[in-house]
Amino acid sequence: MAGTLTMGEISNTSISFSFCKEERLCSKTLIEALFKSKFVIKSYPYIFSVLKTELKCDFPAQVLVVVSKKKHAKATSRNAIKRLSREAYRHHKHLLYECLVKNNVTCAFGLTYIASEKLPAADLFKAMSKIVTKLDEALSKPAC
Numbered sequence: 001m002a003g004t005l006t007m008g009e010i011s012n013t014s015i016s017f018s019f020c021k022e023e024r025l026c027s028k029t030l031i032e033a034l035f036k037s038k039f040v041i042k043s044y045p046y047i048f049s050v051l052k053t054e055l056k057c058d059f060p061a062q063v064l065v066v067v068s069k070k071k072h073a074k075a076t077s078r079n080a081i082k083r084l085s086r087e088a089y090r091h092h093k094h095l096l097y098e099c100l101v102k103n104n105v106t107c108a109f110g111l112t113y114i115a116s117e118k119l120p121a122a123d124l125f126k127a128m129s130k131i132v133t134k135l136d137e138a139l140s141k142p143a144c
Contacts, residue, residue, distance in 0.1 A: 015094045016094075017090045017091060017093070018090070019086055019089070019090045019093075022057040022058065022059060022062075023057075023059050023061070023062055023063060023093075024062060024063065024064070025062040025063055025064040025108050025109070025110070030051065030053065030062075030108050031064060031108075031110070033051055033053070033108075034049050034051040034064070034108050034109075034110045035049060035110060037049055037050065037051045039051070039052075039138075041131050041134045041135060041138070043127045043128075043130040043131045043134065044114070044115065044127060045113055045114055045115035045119055045123070045124070045127060046085075046111055046112065046113060046114065046124075046127050046128070046131060047110075047112040047114055048109060048110070048111055048112075048131045048135070049109065049110035049112065050107055050108075050109055050135065051107060051108045051109075051110075052105055052106070052107050053106065053107065053108055054106060055106045055107075055108065059097075060097050060100040060101055060105070060106050060107070061093075061096060061097065061100055061106065061107050061108070061109055062107075062108050062109070063089060063108075063109040063110075063111055064108075064109065064110045064111065065082045065085045065086055065089070065111045065113075066110060066111065066112045066113065067081045067082055067085075067112075067113045068112075068113070068114070071114075071115075071116045072116075072118075077118060080118065081113050081118055082113075084121050084124050085111055085113060085124060087121065087124075088121070088124040088125050088127070088128040089111060089128060091125065091128075092125075092128045092129055092131075092132050095129075095132045096132050096135070099132065099135060099136040099139060100139070103139040103140065105139060
């Protein structure tokens with residue numbers, strides 16, 4: 001995979017907690033395929049959809065954050081939850097990238113918030129670390 005980071009590059013560089021435009025999933029065809037994908041990881045308050053695919057960027061993953069308009073009617077509430085979710089993703093991104101590079105995989109991710117109330121950031125961070133652990137276990141299995 002040309003252009004993707006290798007394990008040595010990840011461990012030798014300082015950890016970047018940025019979340020740039022290239023890391024955001026914008027392709028309509030990939031988004032449709034992502035939500036048709038059967039590979040999901042559930043860790044309350046998230047459903048983490050995974051689609052193994054070749055990406056046209058320098059990162060091993062792209063992510064989409066979704067908050068239901070039905071459960072959170074006010075845009076300010078949805079935006080605040082998305083902001084916290086992106087923050088949780090950013091802080092666990094380096095672990096996720098190590099997992100993907102170790103297994104030589106590039107993926108598109110959908111992070112869907114399913115709780116009907118806004119949860120504290122600490123709960124979102126715990127859920128994200130569980131997701132990374134479950135994803136590492138799933139990708140390490142030969143059947144996946």
